[in-house]
Amino acid sequence: MGSLIPFLDLNQLPDPPTTSATKSALVTPKMEPKLEPSDEPLETHQPTQQQSLPQQQTPQEPFSSSTTPNILSKSQHTPITSQPSGISSEEGNVYSEFCRISELFRSAFAKRLQRYGDVDVLDPDSRAIVPVPQEDNNNQVSTLVVSRRRPPHQRSAELVRVTDLGIEDQRYFRDVVRRTRMIFDSLRVLSMTEYEKRRLGEPGLNRRVRGDLRAASVLRDRGMWLNRDKRIVGSIPGIYIGDLFFFRMELCVVGLHGQAQAGIDYVPASQSSNGEPIATSIIVSGGYEDDEDAGDVIIYTGQGGQDKFSRQCVHQKLEGGNLALERSLHYGIEVRVIRGIKYEGGLTSKVYVYDGLYRILDCWFDVGKSGFGVYKYKLLRIDGQAEMGSSILRFAESLRTRPLVARPAGYLSLDVSAKKEKVPVFLFNDIDSDQEPMYYEYLVRTVFPPYAFNRTGNGTGCECVSSCADDCFCATKNGGEFAYDHNGILLRGKPVIFECGPFCRCPPTCRNRVTQNGLRYRFEVFRSRETGWGVRSLDLIQAGAFICEYAGVVLTRDQAQILSMNGDTLIYPNRFSSRWAEWGDLSQIFTDYVRPSYPSIPPLDFAMDVSRMRNVACYMSHSETPNVLVQFVLYDHNSLMFPHLMLFAMENIPPLRELSLDYGVADEWTGKLSICN
DNA sequence: GGTATGTCACGTGT
């Protein structure tokens, strides 16, 4: 178990009431905590030994039966059904989620501090995280709205540092972050879709919607922003260096940077125990002409003094974020650095990259290029961290354009697909002499047995000539909606997706043919010391984007049993974990969110042979926190027994980060884990 | 002295 190290306790905590044995306790040192100057660094605490924290499982939320979610209307003020604070956590999704997280944090606290012995044990409820109170408790409605009048929402002033999380906790927090971001993205897209629909009815409607802002507001009203109960200095649990964000508000939602616009986030002086503000994170966005970004070393300009056209027009003052940075320098407190960089090929023209922790070395008042005074801060990246996301982005860029110049040694092949894919698939190994992937024939698509095509009537397709719409026959097969948005992003996972196919009249550019158009990203099969052969992309992959098919030769159960005795490598599609089920699931937001009656498929009873012919997917590694999911898709035949295995991104995957799949547990047929390598 | 309310600074995404 990791430790949460409080090093600045800003509130006097009440006396300990009795604590029940079932509750974890929040403990705090008896002595008055003090800020120590930088020559006595705060990190003198030793990390705790690894302890496993009992993990509470997410309560399974039953799907209530009611209507589909309503519009994301802001004008309508209809309160959602809410969970009054203090009610048992089994009842409400949001509330239980909060309790779970806060409980984890409290347990971590207790574990950490018990080592000191000299502590007070406090009633956990005294510091319980409570979701933002809903204004009303009218249970009959569940329209998604953003409340017009926000209850005052105090951010915590309690500074903590989270270190040495155990593997279980890392996995847990990663999952919380991933789910929250997925909900953010679903809401963002939903908000824009609703707007487009409304605009069809009201042509005069011309006000642009900001889906990102709306999504953040909805999550905030539901109390689903992460890490609001503590001010975390240092890294945020569940967020890795190199993680990518397309929207500024997303940084707020996950707690990486709590300011919607300002580049410096800090604990305000008014809340700080000694009346001094402390900086926790900054965003280097290129908005200040006096910034100098050399990667490991940054000369960062303070905030303020600009007019509305971002020109310096007055001197900056040592207040707010500027003062906070100066105080952080004084106390030797590290700050998180997020870079906003231009990047084409993403969802927006800019991405935010978490680049890790920096220490502030120096601070001075200088005359900027404009002639006005600005505060400058010299920051140095702390050693021993993973490589910076922003430099990986740059490196990937050079690999895309001139691979052999950027990396002269290590390429075994510049296209293992031998031009069978639209884009080359690189093969790279710079650590040993293994050349295994060279010896397989590259297979672009899964080979199905002929009778998969004969079994059912084939001629069922749509008659759309130009483009398919929501009332098209193929949309009906998918429960009256397409599975993808107009950019080919998977909106919601389903047991099976019916794409338009050879029996449809629509063109190949139809939006319902996402998985039929081959590779879009440049992949690299690479050799790794940890995972053997693995796969990574040279391009940024947006969450929900189609990656590739998992291709092989389909075998019946009997055939598979014979071949597996030969030691051939087989894949069992029914063993992949059903990650599609959580993709696009908004039941945490809409209390009346129902799982539509999608057509389901019978349990899959086939295996795939990848022992002679395989594609790039076969080299993907297994992970219990995968970044790729399997979605079954049908298009070229109608046999539900034999769907294609299509892979989609579960999160924004930065270039050169390894792709991973949850292959599931040991297979029931053979007892072997279905991974080839 | 605490809470409620108002004002402002802070860039962003389109």
Add this chain to the structure above:
DNA sequence: CACACGTGACATAC
């Protein structure tokens, strides 16, 4: 040199 927007910190009012 367009425009609307959300948040948090802080000032002010009570």
